[in-house]
Amino acid sequence: MALILQYLDDMHVFMDKYGDPRTNPWFLMSSPFPTLIICLSYVYLVKVLGPRLMENRKPFELKNIIIGYNFLQVIFSAWLFYQIGWSGWFTGEYSYRCQPVDHSTKPQTMRMVHACWWYYFSKFTEFFDTFFFILRKKNDQVSTLHVIHHGVMPMSVWFGVKFTPGGHSTFFGLLNTFVHIIMYTYYMLTAMGPHMRKYLWWKKYVTTLQMTQFVCIIVHAFQLLFIECNYPRAFVWWIGMHAVMFFFLFRDFYINSYKKPKKRAASPPPTALEAPLYKNGVVKNGFSNGHAFVRARTVLPAGN
Template identity: 70%
Template structure:
């Protein structure tokens, strides 16, 4: 047992010290995965347990201006990251088919590596999305999808920065930062107030864009299983399976939020139409108002109906003929 533990520890140090990218080993939070793991676990426990308990007997915070500034910051930060990934590779010499990692000290290679590192930190700033939900007591917004999505991403990106800060896998960050520009622009408009709600009709399509993003990442990653490319297959599976997982989580959210909602609306509309038809059938008196009001044309009746042979007739048409 002791030998097995020794082998595990030695294998871990060999992986971290000898098989990772030496350029990033001394960068902040890059020496070990455990600080990142602790931060992610603390985040999940805080937003699901501690936060709601602390806010249970408190009034929700009014964070209007905080949300405006936060979403504006995220739009600017995402734009910067998108620009860096484009300028360092995806808008110039990077190939969509096969792009090995450049581990050299080439300025563009280092620029891409630094961009990956800053992208890693952007996953921590996104924790504030959930913390703001807690402070505003929007606990119904803190779904499993939301917590998994935000809680896993820093850990996932850490491995990318540690071992492959550049090359094929950065396509995910390139697409993701573009989507986040759109997403946080939506949240920014929403934070401005109810008078801007009319400009937010495209929320449904925002989720669609996110799902398309994951499909593109899947195709882009898994193509290397059929192509000879000098890129670690482990990261092909790592990125590809993350995209698959997030696609199905977002797909489930889309169906619950939009598809089922549309069906409920249609059923309710059909019920309303049926009620209207029934109501119109039951109230088809040609002179309904006259039945309840005294006018020159309609006099008070001692009885409502009278017999006319084998049928009943309303006396308003018998005793009160029009002049």
């Protein structure tokens, strides 16, 4: 026990010594362990505890809550995109080729530092994507890709905010928040019900957009391996390899969802009692239209 306490104390000293002094005192920034514990708790909750608690319960009807949540995520993502963009990338002061971290406390610089922390915080709000699946007993939608993405991202972003808040790596956040504006808009529309189906022909292009962002991030990060730039090489590899991993995960999802032929066993047509009855846009078999169609949102892996 003494050795563990000594290790934790040494870790705390290391974090304070090499962490960015501007973010060191901020909420959840003093140590990586609170974020790690939250991420591990999330995985346990969605893979073990949540399904167990819901096993003998009826699924919750969350249509209005899901619509409201996705709307707030669109607004939050748009605000983050604006803040990250106008703190550097849209002003002409940031270089797409090489952008070192500005360690000053200038107002414009601190605006970017704060945006980095709020981007980190946004990774926790995305946990609710999975919580809604569990509460609606859509456990088959809590895929490996889904859990890996949500479970890894908060810890990954924490290191950036702790050591390099600003600079080259914020290009990741700029692209990611833009993709989230599109993605959560799609989710919000699907949650509204079957009458929105005709407007959602572009669902597979959202996954294409997600993969495109990873290609851009890979190129943007790894270019620093071939040029001189005052930016930590460790973070170049950290960001670049994360993008590589997620690109291949999303690529596999895309192939399985849109390229492979679907084999469906022949089944007799539903009887009058089995077929859902629609009247004025409402399913009359005991489910609201939102609950009946909201499953369609899961054609996309929530997250990046």
